[in-house]
Amino acid sequence: MLRLDKVTKVFQGNILALGQVSFELQKGELAFLVGAGRSGKTTLLRLIAAEVEPTQGEIVFDGLSSRDQRAKEAALWRRKQGLVFDHPRLVNDMSVFDNVALGLRVSGERESRIKRKVPQVLEQVGLLAKSRALASHLSSGEQQKAAVARALVKNPVLLLADEPTSGLDEGDAQEIMDLLKKVNICGTTMLMTCGESVPGGLNPSRVIRIEKPGVM
Amino acid sequence: MRISYSARLALSRILAGGRRNLMMIICMALGWLALGSFLLLFLNLSQAEEQIKGEVQMEVYLNGDITSLQLYFLQKSLQSLPQVEQVEYRSWRNAFSQMEHLLGPEALVGLNAEALPSSFLLHLKRGHRSYQEVSGLAVRVRDWEGVEDVEYGGKWLKPAEQDTRTFFLGIIVLGMMVALALAAMIAGFTRWVARSQKEIVQVLSLLGAGRGDAAILLLMQGLLLGGAGVLMGLACLWVLHWLLAGALSAHEFLPGLTISGMIAAGAILGALGAIARSSRNPQPEM
Numbered sequence: 483m484l485r486l487d488k489v490t491k492v493f494q495g496n497i498l499a500l501g502q503v504s505f506e507l508q509k510g511e512l513a514f515l516v517g518a519g520r521s522g523k524t525t526l527l528r529l530i531a532a533e534v535e536p537t538q539g540e541i542v543f544d545g546l547s548s549r550d551q552r553a554k555e556a557a558l559w560r561r562k563q564g565l566v567f568d569h570p571r572l573v574n575d576m577s578v579f580d581n582v583a584l585g586l587r588v589s590g591e592r593e594s595r596i597k598r599k600v601p602q603v604l605e606q607v608g609l610l611a612k613s614r615a616l617a618s619h620l621s622s623g624e625q626q627k628a629a630v631a632r633a634l635v636k637n638p639v640l641l642l643a644d645e646p647t648s649g650l651d652e653g654d655a656q657e658i659m660d661l662l663k664k665v666n667i668c669g670t671t672m673l674m675t676c677g678e679s680v681p682g683g684l685n686p687s688r689v690i691r692i693e694k695p696g697v698m
Numbered sequence: 699m700r701i702s703y704s705a706r707l708a709l710s711r712i713l714a715g716g717r718r719n720l721m722m723i724i725c726m727a728l729g730w731l732a733l734g735s736f737l738l739l740f741l742n743l744s745q746a747e748e749q750i751k752g753e754v755q756m757e758v759y760l761n762g763d764i765t766s767l768q769l770y771f772l773q774k775s776l777q778s779l780p781q782v783e784q785v786e787y788r789s790w791r792n793a794f795s796q797m798e799h800l801l802g803p804e805a806l807v808g809l810n811a812e813a814l815p816s817s818f819l820l821h822l823k824r825g826h827r828s829y830q831e832v833s834g835l836a837v838r839v840r841d842w843e844g845v846e847d848v849e850y851g852g853k854w855l856k857p858a859e860q861d862t863r864t865f866f867l868g869i870i871v872l873g874m875m876v877a878l879a880l881a882a883m884i885a886g887f888t889r890w891v892a893r894s895q896k897e898i899v900q901v902l903s904l905l906g907a908g909r910g911d912a913a914i915l916l917l918m919q920g921l922l923l924g925g926a927g928v929l930m931g932l933a934c935l936w937v938l939h940w941l942l943a944g945a946l947s948a949h950e951f952l953p954g955l956t957i958s959g960m961i962a963a964g965a966i967l968g969a970l971g972a973i974a975r976s977s978r979n980p981q982p983e984m
Contacts, residue, residue: 531904561906573898575714587703588905632905 564633623654726927924968
């Protein structure tokens, strides 16, 4: 489903961010990327999200190769993925409903489907009662749940989460982790970055440790 | 992304921008108001100039001993001139009754009416009433057989024309400066608004929107903001015109074509500003 083959990323100024990274993810896996700060975990997610292109190597996602990717295809690639960040990245002056619906509206979904689908996902993350509230009026834990809902509403083939519990208190962090775990159990493949170790209570199918530069 | 949703999103982003976008629309409206005022002034002055020039007539005084045949050919020659719209014959009787009407019968006591010259009054065509053309025509006609003298109000026509030309030039230069300032202002403001949309553009991009989707969104915002600015400016101008029309003897508001052109220019300038910004579309970050 996702295969990285000797992926290297060199940024301007000859800065080696990642060197010769190779791994493969199967459908339904829950994988963790662990490593020290600035080891390239976020860069790796950016590469998989087709936000930046690899300098060398190849990424194959859902049958599409990064080698034949153009801007339009990169956007299509991103539509098949759900992205959750350490910061929720919601549009603050939009309602929770509209923020979550944005993922579907970008893909040109019909309003009738959006009106059916969004409340289902909001219920799943426990935010249905706040669907009309502005994103800026939510607590940080709720904002992160809304961000997860926005990623899930598209039924992504792959969910990429970049330290999704960073900055949250213990209770909110646990809720988000439980939520993501449920999503994975329901069959969504997930690749998540975290600090240097995997949070407790999770049973990842794979732990990928990154040390700069490269992978172990 | 559907176009209808792009339009709705653009409108909702403008409304969400609140005071910032309102300020931009007001600033653009002020710019358009200034430019519209110059256009209106130009239009009304042009009309006034045409009216003044409409008064330009040429009086061709005839020799006292002109024969009927000479009179006939002279009239035909005058009528064939490209500058002349109408030729009106005024006999000494016409001239006398006109003087009587102007000065009163007492003033004409003892005047030999038959000594008054008969004349042709020439009404000149529009576009042929400039000092240069009228004075040239007068010199030419003065040499014709049977013509005693030619008068055309040269004393006031030349300075009036020079003053009007200087005034028009001033208005055009000022108007162009306002237009340039307006274009820079709209482009700058639109870029500013587009920059403020960095957050939504990045979010859309991360959710799978292509560059085109972001560009369409910014383009629509630019069109809406630019259009709103020019409409507000025109509305203010109309109110100003309505309030001052009597005092300034201004006649007409801007013609429909000019109004349409201004609205289109406002929207296009807004869109151009947005496109300029979207070409430097922020890349999504993680």
